[in-house]
Amino acid sequence: MVVPLAFFGVFFAYPVTAIVLRGLKDGGRWHFGRVGEVLADPAIGHVLWFTTWQAAASTALTLALALPGAYVFARFEFPGKRLLRAVVTVPFVLPTVVVGSAFLALLGRGGLLDELWGVRLDTTVWAILLAHVFFNYAVVVRTVGGLWAQLDPRQEEAARVLGAGRVAAWRRVTLPALAPAVAAASLMVFLFTFTSFGAVQILGGPRYATLEVEIYQQTAQLLDLPTAAVLTLVQFVAVAVLLGVHAWTVRRRESALKLVDAAHTARRPRGAAQWTLLGGVLTVIALLVLVPLAVLVLRSFDGPDGYGLAFYRALASAGGSGGTFTVAPLEAIGNSLTYALAATGIALVVGGLAAAALTRRAGRLVRGFDALLMLPLGTSAVTVGFGFLITLDEPPLDLRASWILVPLAQALVGVPFVVRTMLPVLRAVDARLREAAAVLGASPLRAWREVDLPLVGRALAVAAGFAFAVSLGEFGATVFIARPDSPTLPVAVSRLLGRAGELNYGQAMALSTILMLVCAAALLVLERIRTDRSGEF
Amino acid sequence: MNTNLRRALGAAVVAALGLPVLAACGGSGGSDGADGGKTVTLVSHDSFVVSDGVLKDFEKESGYTVKVIKSGDAGSAVNQAILSKSHPQGDVFFGVDNTLLSRALDQDLFTPYEAKGLNRVPKNLQADAARHRVTPVDTGDICVNYDRAYFADHKLAPPQTLDDLIKPEYKNLLVTENAATSSPGLAFQLATVAKYGDDGWQDYWKKLKANGVEVVSGWEQAYSERFSGSAGGKKAKGDKPLVVSYASSPPAEVMGVKPEPKEAPTGVATGTCFQQTEFAGLLKGAKNTKGGQALIDFLLSRKFQEDMPLQMFVRPANQDAALPELFTKYGVKVTDPHTLDPEKIAKNREQWVKAWSSIVLK
Numbered sequence: 006m007v008v009p010l011a012f013f014g015v016f017f018a019y020p021v022t023a024i025v026l027r028g029l030k031d032g033g034r035w036h037f038g039r040v041g042e043v044l045a046d047p048a049i050g051h052v053l054w055f056t057t058w059q060a061a062a063s064t065a066l067t068l069a070l071a072l073p074g075a076y077v078f079a080r081f082e083f084p085g086k087r088l089l090r091a092v093v094t095v096p097f098v099l100p101t102v103v104v105g106s107a108f109l110a111l112l113g114r115g116g117l118l119d120e121l122w123g124v125r126l127d128t129t130v131w132a133i134l135l136a137h138v139f140f141n142y143a144v145v146v147r148t149v150g151g152l153w154a155q156l157d158p159r160q161e162e163a164a165r166v167l168g169a170g171r172v173a174a175w176r177r178v179t180l181p182a183l184a185p186a187v188a189a190a191s192l193m194v195f196l197f198t199f200t201s202f203g204a205v206q207i208l209g210g211p212r213y214a215t216l217e218v219e220i221y222q223q224t225a226q227l228l229d230l231p232t233a234a235v236l237t238l239v240q241f242v243a244v245a246v247l248l249g250v251h252a253w254t255v256r257r258r259e260s261a262l263k264l265v266d267a268a269h270t271a272r273r274p275r276g277a278a279q280w281t282l283l284g285g286v287l288t289v290i291a292l293l294v295l296v297p298l299a300v301l302v303l304r305s306f307d308g309p310d311g312y313g314l315a316f317y318r319a320l321a322s323a324g325g326s327g328g329t330f331t332v333a334p335l336e337a338i339g340n341s342l343t344y345a346l347a348a349t350g351i352a353l354v355v356g357g358l359a360a361a362a363l364t365r366r367a368g369r370l371v372r373g374f375d376a377l378l379m380l381p382l383g384t385s386a387v388t389v390g391f392g393f394l395i396t397l398d399e400p401p402l403d404l405r406a407s408w409i410l411v412p413l414a415q416a417l418v419g420v421p422f423v424v425r426t427m428l429p430v431l432r433a434v435d436a437r438l439r440e441a442a443a444v445l446g447a448s449p450l451r452a453w454r455e456v457d458l459p460l461v462g463r464a465l466a467v468a469a470g471f472a473f474a475v476s477l478g479e480f481g482a483t484v485f486i487a488r489p490d491s492p493t494l495p496v497a498v499s500r501l502l503g504r505a506g507e508l509n510y511g512q513a514m515a516l517s518t519i520l521m522l523v524c525a526a527a528l529l530v531l532e533r534i535r536t537d538r539s540g541e542f
Numbered sequence: 543m544n545t546n547l548r549r550a551l552g553a554a555v556v557a558a559l560g561l562p563v564l565a566a567c568g569g570s571g572g573s574d575g576a577d578g579g580k581t582v583t584l585v586s587h588d589s590f591v592v593s594d595g596v597l598k599d600f601e602k603e604s605g606y607t608v609k610v611i612k613s614g615d616a617g618s619a620v621n622q623a624i625l626s627k628s629h630p631q632g633d634v635f636f637g638v639d640n641t642l643l644s645r646a647l648d649q650d651l652f653t654p655y656e657a658k659g660l661n662r663v664p665k666n667l668q669a670d671a672a673r674h675r676v677t678p679v680d681t682g683d684i685c686v687n688y689d690r691a692y693f694a695d696h697k698l699a700p701p702q703t704l705d706d707l708i709k710p711e712y713k714n715l716l717v718t719e720n721a722a723t724s725s726p727g728l729a730f731q732l733a734t735v736a737k738y739g740d741d742g743w744q745d746y747w748k749k750l751k752a753n754g755v756e757v758v759s760g761w762e763q764a765y766s767e768r769f770s771g772s773a774g775g776k777k778a779k780g781d782k783p784l785v786v787s788y789a790s791s792p793p794a795e796v797m798g799v800k801p802e803p804k805e806a807p808t809g810v811a812t813g814t815c816f817q818q819t820e821f822a823g824l825l826k827g828a829k830n831t832k833g834g835q836a837l838i839d840f841l842l843s844r845k846f847q848e849d850m851p852l853q854m855f856v857r858p859a860n861q862d863a864a865l866p867e868l869f870t871k872y873g874v875k876v877t878d879p880h881t882l883d884p885e886k887i888a889k890n891r892e893q894w895v896k897a898w899s900s901i902v903l904k
Contacts, residue, residue: 507773
């Protein structure tokens with residue numbers, strides 16, 4: 006527990022505290038008056054109100070569209086299911102710069118909806134809400150669907166045999182079992198949309214700002230640290246409350262449910278109703294997830310001389326990029342993979358040790374620690390980035406110019422995923438097995454290798470895959486952190502998009518497509534190796 | 543927090559994490575004392591680029607190794623430099639422009655240094671000529687760009703001045719950026735302040751709003767999604783033939799296009815421009831003062847200045863530097879751009895942006 010605590014202390018708590026204190030304490034005097042002042046500002050009040058209601062609306066919409074999906078993935082067997090499950094997860098790890106562009110293509114002027122029905126949704130709240138559904142569809146499908154697949158369908162059947170109607174049986178048997186998972190998924194979606202940055206900035210136009218966007222503007226653009234500090238604290242409180250409720254629902258979910266192997270609960274759909282449901286879900290996925298992704302791919306091939314690989318070829322040369330980089334954009338792929346691997350390594354060590362510590366101990370304090378590890382998911386990237394800048398600036402921790410800073414920041418976001426994946430599996434390892442091995446003469450190392458590793462190995466691989474994918478797509482923190490001249494994929498995409506010219510635009514699309522493929526490949530490998538679906542993601 | 547405590551804490555953590563590799567990286571990554579004499583570190587924004595060969599030449603001639611640190615967009619890079627001024631990230635900062643200059647000067651970020659070659663820089667670019675805390679390196683203009691094809695098709699003359707933009711024939715044609723969040727957006731607002739003065743600019747924006755100006759968050763959306771003249775905008779079926787962008791955007795549109803077209807697909811309304819000048823300065827507390835001075839001299843040298851236009855799409859500050867053909871053929875020369883005194887901008891920026899938001903966004 007020492008290592009994870011030290012890691013979070015130094016790379017999260019210390020920088021964030023320092024930047025907040027810097028805002029609240031000026032010239033040796035505290036400015037608590039600022040708290041009231043900022044909160045009383047009607048403009049800030051407006052931001053708070055918008056942040057909250059759009060998150061609530063996004064969560065409701067995501068649930069409405071993704072719960073049928075969760076059911077279909079859990080109960081039906083159909084060709085291409087694994088591939089599709091990997092693909093719907095891709096948006097979750099795609100950087101918003103990329104997605105914003107795709108969504109504008111779909112919803113904006115001359116977009117698909119515009120051409121079909123003359124409907125334009127850009128710079129309306131609808132664009133934000135739909136993008137949020139796009140990003141978070143997988144959270145619901147994976148969290149709820151994962152559990153749903155393991156619920157024994159015979160329980161519901163039994164209830165029906167005993168005379169309950171279809172609806173009543175579902176309401177009395179399945180719903181109570183699912184409710185904690187639905188609650189957990191809703192809270193995660195609410196958390197992600199509450200702290201939404203890129204989607205709101207790109208799609209919202211200048212009229213809509215979330216708390217996160219406002220913190221970014223106050224810090225990075227206006228250098229109004231007191232206001233930013235107050236807003237950061239407000240966001241902290243909100244996120245802490247959400248995480249508290251979340252931890253509570255997760256504990257309730259861990260209460261004994263009779264689970265069965267997911268492989269035996271799914272079967273081919275039967276009857277018109279089930280086929281219609283499957284068709285409906287597939288249509289929603291196609292329109293909401295596949296079409297935006299396809300638009301990106303299509304544009305990456307739409308070169309100056311008709312469709313072709315022109316933009317992909319240009320990626321290989323530095324000169325062809327219009328001087329946006331001193332190195333070929335293609336090198337960004339190598340950078341990204343290196344950073345993501347390093348971040349995965351750090352996240353596995355820190356997250357693995359944290360999960361191990363959480364397994365062995367119980368109690369309030371440990372549960373608090375559990376929630377603490379989730380906190381970086383809900384903290385503004387600019388706060389962390391600027392905090393790094395003013396704290397990690399002296400040897401031996403002058404990391405501001407070091408490449409390691411990027412993997413460290415990415416690992417902060419990866420750790421929660423590692424912990425959440427490892428925890429249930431580690432808790433399931435019977436300590437008596439280890440003791441038995443010891444009694445039979447195995448050394449601790451051997452006992453670990455023979456007992457723990459085979460049991461945990463798979464979960465470890467899944468956790469690694471998630472940390473890897475999340476690190477690969479991480480944009481917010483990466484972009485704020487000083488680094489030598491080696492952009493990651495998402496950063497390279499945003500830089501290319503920030504330049505005029507057909508070649509730059511096309512290359513941005515081509516790089517996005519590559520990023521998408523790498524993410525999808527990583528997730529597909531995950532689908533292959535994971536059998537246990539009790540983890541959360 | 544006191545320095546010793548921080549050092550101790552840092553050392554303890556590195557030891558606890560068992561990451562000697564990490565500590566080693568931190569050491570070699572920072573400009574520490576050991577190689578402080580040979581390495582010179584340049585801190586800049588994300589748009590800073592220089593051809594590899596040009597930088598290598600400087601390294602060979604001067605004997606210094608150059609390290610570049612980029613930290614976000616122009617605004618956030620300046621703010622980061624201010625936040626870390628007690629332990630500067632490097633020796634030279636490049637990329638503070640005239641809209642942010644006063645903030646940096648008020649924070650006492652730079653050590654004065656009179657660069658070699660400054661006499662070849664026009665006087666009107668030398669904002670701190672009396673004290674030489676900063677050196678002008680490049681200049682560029684933010685102007686309304688127009689889609690040539692649209693105006694040809696509609697048999698309409700493209701607008702040339704700010705006054706034109708509020709005429710009925712250009713109704714609903716212009717898209718611009720949010721002045722609160724985007725630097726071209728702010729520059730365009732400043733152009734109107736420079737032209738119409740403290741009393742008139744608000745009135746102008748009311749008319750512009752009545753004439754259907756559209757505001758989006760950032761340059762990417764305005765230029766690559768909404769503007770019908772850019773390559774990205776064409777693909778995204780953008781429907782606004784007028785956009786606030788750079789005077790160097792037309793050459794950028796042509797770059798890499800084969801065969802070379804006769805003219806760029808977009809043009810520049812030269813009467814709408816606001817001049818932005820970018821400065822470099824020697825950071826106070828720099829570890830390598832000598833190297834930093836050499837680097838600033840290099841930034842003003844012809845070699846760097848002639849490399850800059852095709853790398854960063856700006857114009858050289860040094861009059862001796864020749865412009866590349868792409869610029870002379872497809873670019874425009876803005877003869878009389880709007881400008882404002884940096885101090886006046888610093889004093890009023892916040893209040894202007896607030897007033898702008900309440901007129902245009904509400």
